[in-house]
Amino acid sequence: MFGLNQKDTKFLLIVVTLTLLTPFLLNPFPTDSAMAQFNAGYPALMQRFAIYGLMAIGFNILFGLTGYLSFGHAAFLGVGSYSAVWMFKLLSMNILPAIILAMIVSGLFALAIGYISLRRSGIYFSILTLAFAEMSYRLAYSVLTPITNGETGLQLNLNDPRVLDGVADTSSLPVPGLFGLKMNSTYTLDIGAWSFDFNVGFYVCAVIAILGFYMSLRIFRSPFGMMLRAVKSNQQRMNYTGLNSRPYTLAAFVISGIYAGLAGALLAAMDPLAGAERMQWTASGEVVLMTILGGAGTLMGPVLGAGFIKYCENIFSKINETILHSWFSFLPDSLESVVVWFFARFVGEGWHLTLGVLFMLIVIFLPGGLVEGGQRIASWWKNRGKDEDSSNQPAE
Amino acid sequence: MGILEVKGVNKRFGGLQALGDVNLSVKENTVHAIIGPNGAGKSTLLNCLVGKLIPDSGSVMFDGQSVLGRKPHEINQMGISRVFQTPEIFSDLSVIENVMIPCFAKRDGAFRMHAIETVESEKDIVEMAEQMLLDVNMQDKRNMHAGSLSRGDKRRLEMAMCLVQNPKLLLLDEPTAGMARADTNNTIDLLKEIKDKRDITMAIIEHDMHVVFSLAERITVLAQGTPLIEETPENIKGHPKVREAYLGEAQV
Incomplete structure (x- = not known):
């Protein structure tokens, strides 16, 4: 089905189901319970899961398949956001034209940057993309202020022309929508002690992310995807086999740039403003972390990595010392303050420390990322009955 | 007129004359071996044929077209395939x-x-x-x-x-280098089989005389970047010039 074999179709359907059920899956704890702060099923965070998941899926087409490590993908994210906000300002609050323009602009931008950067490979390629992204960031921050509104960031304004929307009500800023469906409208379903948020913005992002995932699945299974893996495996052999590796890597670069631009447009659609800091190198590094953490070159890995990082960022950073004190109140006072002091370094503003430690542990013990962890658990689960009779055999 | 015509090819690396006025003609549907002691310029010559190196002067014509200045993938598309000294495959x-x-x-x-x-x-x-x-x-x-x-x-x-x-021409760069005798013999059998089954021209660079004499129909001996002699295997054996080039290196 869908041009895929049975196994992939099943995989795709599982991904679709899980994505659509996200509001339930991420809210496992009753709203008033102490564990509720670990719930991630609120609209803003779920939107981020889908958007950054989408960006990582695209990044993985470049990095996972060809092995070219770009350190400049945040530039495309930023360009996508700026394009989208300009579309909101000039044309319409409908997100479709914004998304289309963002994809075109980021694609062209990626074509230009990729054309130059791909003259080198390895570390030099990474440095070139990093340099381009930093230039883009600096330009957006200062020189290009008429387009980007500098450090304030590009925002909607009551006097924006918005040609297609005509005269809207002038008392408050309009909200992006899809043919009248507002991105910020949420339906809350209460079941017993639980409540689940169904947000239009999340579902728009989720559907687009699923389409993006489906496209990436097709690319992975296509001859084009095979050529990209060949680039990573042995470029010399590829050239002596009559294939020009340059256009293949450039195509992969542009495709992943378009994914990033699309993600940027969705960020702007959820919250219509675009700032230069979205293009900073830390943002480029983040998508690299997501892909490696989840498992570069695997289909599901980048999405898991994106979810993992965004979850840590939003949940660990919310835990403060008061919450820690309430957790450890059973300890004697002197001990409690020590324990709380220790754990406080890893939460709140220190959540990066947690992320860093987890990242190191995963890279050292699971070089294939979270996906490899999942596979190990699965094979352990399958073999657990057989272990007694075949304990002498070496592990596979 | 051979399928591959190398005329007056020179290549210098700094002060080293790697190839000096090399002329070589490989006839269609033959196995042509290029032998010579270490540093004779065999690999340099091969790299000039596949676009990895560009000669300083001279011409390399394949099938009536010049290969000079073309990229490796373009040369492959013309019909030249190459086997490397250590197998280059997509190992992932x-x-x-x-x-x-x-x-x-x-x-x-x-x-x-x-x-x-x-x-x-x-x-x-x-x-x-x-x-x-x-x-x-x-x-x-x-x-x-x-x-x-x-x-x-x-x-x-x-x-x-x-x-x-x-391919119209298959270039083999020491296809048996570092192989055990059994593997070498297997490779020889494989190449013989290929030769018998299809119309293919092969140019082999090889150290192992056993391989050369089992396969080649023409042999060019290269020494210090210049071809000494081009002959059939029978006439190469015991040829004084070849002895001279290989003195102490191998028994010919």
């Missing part, structure tokens, strides 16, 4: 994928955006690759990881990758 890919990639290159040219259909849906390519694996007796390793093959099988796979493109 499966055996069948390794053979399918050259099939795609042959059918679709140097680049084609082929991103929607699955690889399996390309029935003719799959069939062609499977037939090739059958020809080199590797069909049972179809889905193995190419990187996990034995060295002999890697060599076999690399040959298959070149042959599946049906």
Whole structure:
């Protein structure tokens, strides 16, 4: 089905189901319970899961398949956001034209940057993309202020022309929508002690992310995807086999740039403003972390990595010392303050420390990322009955 | 007029004259060996033929067209395939994928955006690759990881990758270097089989005289960047000039 074999179709359907059920899956704890702060099923965070998941899926087409490590993908994210906000300002609050323009602009931008950067490979390629992204960031921050509104960031304004929307009500800023469906409208379903948020913005992002995932699945299974893996495996052999590796890597670069631009447009659609800091190198590094953490070159890995990082960022950073004190109140006072002091370094503003430690542990013990962890658990689960009779055999 | 005509090729690396006025003519459907002691310029010559190096002067004509200034992938598309000293394969890919990639290159040219259909849906390519694996007796390793093959099988796979493109000229750079005697003999058998089955021209660079005399129909001896002599194997054996070039290096 869908041009895929049975196994992939099943995989795709599982991904679709899980994505659509996200509001339930991420809210496992009753709203008033102490564990509720670990719930991630609120609209803003779920939107981020889908958007950054989408960006990582695209990044993985470049990095996972060809092995070219770009350190400049945040530039495309930023360009996508700026394009989208300009579309909101000039044309319409409908997100479709914004998304289309963002994809075109980021694609062209990626074509230009990729054309130059791909003259080198390895570390030099990474440095070139990093340099381009930093230039883009600096330009957006200062020189290009008429387009980007500098450090304030590009925002909607009551006097924006918005040609297609005509005269809207002038008392408050309009909200992006899809043919009248507002991105910020949420339906809350209460079941017993639980409540689940169904947000239009999340579902728009989720559907687009699923389409993006489906496209990436097709690319992975296509001859084009095979050529990209060949680039990573042995470029010399590829050239002596009559294939020009340059256009293949450039195509992969542009495709992943378009994914990033699309993600940027969705960020702007959820919250219509675009700032230069979205293009900073830390943002480029983040998508690299997501892909490696989840498992570069695997289909599901980048999405898991994106979810993992965004979850840590939003949940660990919310835990403060008061919450820690309430957790450890059973300890004697002197001990409690020590324990709380220790754990406080890893939460709140220190959540990066947690992320860093987890990242190191995963890279050292699971070089294939979270996906490899999942596979190990699965094979352990399958073999657990057989272990007694075949304990002498070496592990596979 | 041979299929490959090298005329007056010179190549310097700084103060070293790696190739000095090399002339070479490889006739169609023959196996032509290029031998010579270490540093004779055999590999430099080969690299000039495949676009890795550009000679300082001279001409290299293949099938009536100049190869000079063309990139390796363009030269391959003209019909020259190359086997490397250490097998160059896609070790992260499966055996069948390794053979399918050259099939795609042959059918679709140097680049084609082929991103929607699955690889399996390309029935003719799959069939062609499977037939090739059958020809080199590797069909049972179809889905193995190419990187996990034995060295002999890697060599076999690399040959298959070149042959599946049906090249007009197959260049072999020391195909048996570092191999055990048994593997060397297998490779000789494989090459003989290839030669008997298809119309193919081969140019072999080789150290191992056993391999050279089992296969070659013409032999060029290269010494210090210049061809000394071009002859049939019978006439090469015991030729005084060859003895001189190889003095103490091998028994000819």
